[in-house]
Amino acid sequence: MGFTQDFRFALRTLNKSRGFAAVAVLVLALGIGANSAIFSTMNAVLLRGFPYPHADELVIPVAVDTRLGTIGLAITYHDYLQWKSNRQVFSEVAVSEGLRTDLAADNGAPERVDATAVSEDFFSVLGAHPLTGRFFVKDDHLENAERRIIISEALWKRRFGSDPAIVGRRIKVRGTDRVVIGVASRQSDYPLGTQIWFPFISSDAEKDPVDNWEYEAIARLAPGVSLETGRAFVESVGQRNAKEFPAKRRNSATSVVTLHEAVVGRETKRALLVLLAAIGFVLLSATANLVNLLLNRAAARAREFSIRSALGASSARLVQQVLIEAGVLGVLGAIAAILIAYAIIKAVIAYGPSSIPRLEETSIDARVLLFTLAIAALTAGLFALAPAWRITRQDIREALQQSGNAVSSGKASQRYREALVVAQVALSLMLLIAAGLLVKSFGRLQHVDPGVRTANLLSFELAVSGPQYPEDEPKARFIADFHRRVDAIPGVVSSGAVGALPMGGGGFYLGRSFVREGEPLPPNGTEYSSMWNVITPGFIKTTGLQLMAGRDFNDQDTKDSAPVVIISQTLAKKMFPNEDPLGRVIRSWRDDNKPRQIVGIVADVKVGSLREQATGTAFVPHQQDPWGVLAYVVRTEGDPKQYVAFVRSALNSMDPNIALARVSSMEAIRETALAEPKFNMFLIAGFSLLALMLATIGLFGVIAYAVSQRTREIGIRMALGAQKNQILALVMNRGVRITLLGLALGLGGSLVLSRALASILFDVRPTDVSIYGGLFVVLGVTAMLATYVPALRATRVEPLTALRCE
Structure with missing residues (x-):
């Protein structure tokens, strides 16, 4: 009964304070919504599993350039045969060769599609089953066998209208009629985007098995075998081949990476983690603002809580009311956050770089919803703790003795508010510096000479x-x-x-x-x-x-x-x-x-x-x-x-x-090359501006509240002869102190954060003095303006009115 009453009371209270409720929900929605959007991107690219059974067992053998420390997916047929021979480490290994092929149209222009030639056990390694028809068998891989292909579910639906009689149909691919023997389901979509699979003909690979680096491999770890064991085996094979073929294996080695790392890549993963950390800072800043809002609200309602306590309400009941009110704000903020996240996701899919794999799969699924609700609950709990703690420590007698609704805050409470704003200023500076570094990096990248004149230059691809x-x-x-x-x-x-x-x-x-x-x-x-x-x-x-x-x-x-x-x-x-x-x-x-x-x-x-x-x-x-x-x-x-x-x-x-494929202009190719750094730059810049806005509002709110708490003191000072410039300096001093401390902490945090950015910066030092100095001044001036407005208002207080203020 008590919970229901408190819930209804919270709704009535928030309805009476619609301005406060709207601001709180908006701040919460912006912070949580942006976090949910970036998390949904990470979920699609980094966290969501692949549609293959026991995908964690799938690994990709790779080649390593020992001079540069880089890895590549290209391997040789000789390596594949050696990996395949050890069934104790890999239960199955398949080899493939990427192809670009033209699919002739019954009516109209031919179409370029991504294709892959695969060995007999390829689909078995994936654990896939055909949607209809069958997969390749041993006889399909003979040189004199009938030319057969398998098409993807996506191509079957898009190009052939889900024709139930597709199996056995002849279609012209690479200038030759080929028989469709099966349709591969989504579980067979590897390499990602493949639309046609050809049988791999080993006689071509056997012509130069040691030095032809045109192939890729995928393997499934044997039961009980770890990734480290598989990696050690492949590395030992590479070392043995380097000794056997020293002239052809100089500066090269072999290793193993997870399927996830092979598809996503380390750089993309690192960039997304940086983005998630950045938007996490925004959420912290939003939470700090909400804590200050609720502290001010709790102070304004202190006399109300004291009266209710004097009439018999327990501290636990009062705390419950505050927590329920925070919970209502959290739920409303989460609902609004989902809408904001949806809008951001649509923009990310529309304008995000094509170089980020699986970006188009970004969506709000059950995991994203749970993340949003968890963040909303955690945030609501955090910003409710401070006012709840204040209620438990409130002196009822002192509160009842003060006239009006408001009760003066103690020094500890004021220091707490200031500490929150210090954190906001620090986080804002860190994000601003990160954005500044990325903007300068992007500017440098834009002015890189590609070596060719890109204007009025058409490009396309032909496969003869x-x-x-x-x-x-x-x-x-x-x-x-x-x-x-x-x-x-x-x-x-x-x-x-x-x-x-x-x-x-x-x-x-x-x-x-x-x-x-x-x-x-x-x-x-x-x-x-x-x-x-x-x-x-x-x-x-x-x-x-x-x-x-x-x-x-x-x-x-x-x-x-x-x-x-x-x-x-x-x-x-x-x-x-x-x-x-x-x-x-x-x-x-x-x-x-x-x-x-x-x-x-x-x-x-x-x-x-x-x-x-x-x-x-x-x-x-x-x-x-x-x-x-x-x-x-x-x-x-x-x-x-x-x-x-x-x-x-x-x-x-x-x-x-023959299809006219990948038609573009060199200007568009240049824009594509700039797309990912541009994407990172705009997101970080947007987050930093949001954090700056929140920090400015927070600083303004703290100083304005401090002025309201000291109105009587200011009136006394002015009655005793204090000049307006002295009052201005008195108030500004507090803002300057908060700002300088936040800026100092922000500079220290930026030195740490910039190290994480080093790998995605171009021709810019992570400790660029011009960026640090310039944004230090920008944020400092912004903070001073936020302080100046309430300080100026303090100088306009009428002494007589102030002396009557309690």
């Missing part, structure tokens, strides 16, 4: 494949003819093609190690690491890549002519620091040690990302290293998008079964 292109020569003729047709389009300045576009825009990114001709291989000689890229004549001109010395490739650089290479400025400086590289010869054991003569030097280009340090790039003529999949660039006189239809028409006139 199918039975009509069985050898390199027909592919080369197709590519040359396509270039001529594109160049003939009115408004096209020039065109070219490349194996891998700058800034991670698409293609295959390969690494190579070179030695100078005439020098021995390591360990007796020195090798130089570099990116390996194939280009057609016209690529350098089309992209505006600066040719610093020598010549560009031309139509005479064919497979029958002398091997040549164009190297970047960084690679030239590394290999020939005090010599002219032109005319010199270099070779790579992964290029069959062909002696390639250097015919040109170009400026550095950002191949993988804008953040990367230039390691050097070697460009070779496409005709001397033919690739079936190439990224194309077309320089246009106007908006590149206006030329897409003309390019597609030229392609269809040559082969209607």
